[in-house]
Amino acid sequence: MRPEIAALPAYRQGRPAVSDGYKLSSNENPFGPLAAIVEAASAATVNRYPDATGPELRAQLAERFGVTAEEVHLGAGSVALLSQFMLAVCGPGGEVVYAWRSFEAYPGLVTVAGGRSVQVPLAADGRHDLAAMADAVADATRAIVVCSPNNPTGPAVRADEFEALMERLPPDLLVLLDEAYAEFVRDPAAVDGARLLRRWPNLVVLRTFSKAWGLAGLRLGYAIGPEAVLDAARAVAVPLSVTGQAQRAGAVALAHEDLLLERVEHIVDTRSRVVEGLRALGLDVPDAQGNFVWLPLGDRTAEADDVLHAHGITARAFPGDGIRVSIGEPESVERLLAAAAVFIL
Numbered sequence: 001m002r003p004e005i006a007a008l009p010a011y012r013q014g015r016p017a018v019s020d021g022y023k024l025s026s027n028e029n030p031f032g033p034l035a036a037i038v039e040a041a042s043a044a045t046v047n048r049y050p051d052a053t054g055p056e057l058r059a060q061l062a063e064r065f066g067v068t069a070e071e072v073h074l075g076a077g078s079v080a081l082l083s084q085f086m087l088a089v090c091g092p093g094g095e096v097v098y099a100w101r102s103f104e105a106y107p108g109l110v111t112v113a114g115g116r117s118v119q120v121p122l123a124a125d126g127r128h129d130l131a132a133m134a135d136a137v138a139d140a141t142r143a144i145v146v147c148s149p150n151n152p153t154g155p156a157v158r159a160d161e162f163e164a165l166m167e168r169l170p171p172d173l174l175v176l177l178d179e180a181y182a183e184f185v186r187d188p189a190a191v192d193g194a195r196l197l198r199r200w201p202n203l204v205v206l207r208t209f210s211k212a213w214g215l216a217g218l219r220l221g222y223a224i225g226p227e228a229v230l231d232a233a234r235a236v237a238v239p240l241s242v243t244g245q246a247q248r249a250g251a252v253a254l255a256h257e258d259l260l261l262e263r264v265e266h267i268v269d270t271r272s273r274v275v276e277g278l279r280a281l282g283l284d285v286p287d288a289q290g291n292f293v294w295l296p297l298g299d300r301t302a303e304a305d306d307v308l309h310a311h312g313i314t315a316r317a318f319p320g321d322g323i324r325v326s327i328g329e330p331e332s333v334e335r336l337l338a339a340a341a342v343f344i345l
């Protein structure tokens with residue numbers, strides 16, 4: 001084995017729910033799939049391979065974002081796309097700059113690609129420190145990942161800060177703007193990758209059907225960016241990993257945007273209740289722009305996680321740092337706040 005692979009911790013999935021409890025550990029969508037989506041997915045052929053490039057869904061996405069189909073690339077979840085870009089750019093000694101704490105898959109993906117992570121600490125309020133990230137760029141830097149809103153802390157990067165970062169970076173340094181939670185953002189000052197397409201030759205925006213669109217189990221994400229950059233990801237992709245089911249479900253989901261975004265609105269309302277409730281209890285919850293909230297509990301994390309568990313809430317604890325709680329069923333809010341009232345005491 002490569003020693004760095006043997007030393008790599010396995011990807012830690014969110015714990016399952018306890019019976020009669022709520023699984024708020026993986027930022028999933030609590031709403032079940034629309035009947036039309038289930039129908040479309042089950043109508044897809046299974047004895048033949050899918051179309052490798054998903055031309056119909058790509059055309060739909062291209063139209064939506066005002067780009068060509070060649071500027072859209074599908075992946076089996078946006079995590080697969082992140083992996084492809086890391087493999088495409090890293091090479092031995094290549095560095096990838098990203099904020100920390102952020103999406104827990106980043107370190108492993110960089111290591112597997114043969115690269116080295118350069119983690120830039122978040123500011124105290126859980127925000128990216130983009131100036132420090134730009135300072136961390138060196139000759140060996142191959143990519144920089146900006147996660148907005150940041151998983152697990154919640155704030156979105158501001159549009160003006162992001163544009164200033166892009167202007168500072170060399171045009172041949174890949175910038176991945178990971179917007180897995182874009183549809184939940186309500187901060188008017190937040191960056192919106194969809195408005196920045198084609199402005200820089202090195203910017204790729206990553207989005208997913210897993211969160212707002214409720215298709216986490218089908219594995220479908222997409223990248224939008226310059227064709228030549230996406231071609232590099234296409235070259236390293238495991239062929240045929242985006243299933244026909246996922247492609248058809250994604251197309252139907254887009255056709256039912258109004259209904260699905262109405263659900264997102266409900267999740268955003270629930271998020272407000274959670275944030276306000278936790279702050280009223282005295283917890284210093286950072287701005288929450290995704291479908292999750294961050295409880296910066298430090299040393300009290302493990303103890304608080306036990307209290308949540310005893311109240312039937314399965315969340316994602318990062319020992320010594322904090323707990324991320326996904327926004328789930330409206331009924332989970334009361335339980336969450338009851339548990340928080342116990343561990344905040």
Ligand SMILES: Cc1ncc(COP(=O)(O)O)c(C=O)c1O
Nearest residue numbers: 077078079103151180208210221
């Ligand atoms: C910031 C971020 N990026 C990417 C992903 C990957 O999502 P998926 O592979 O389901 O599209 C996640 C999932 O939790 C995430 O939080």
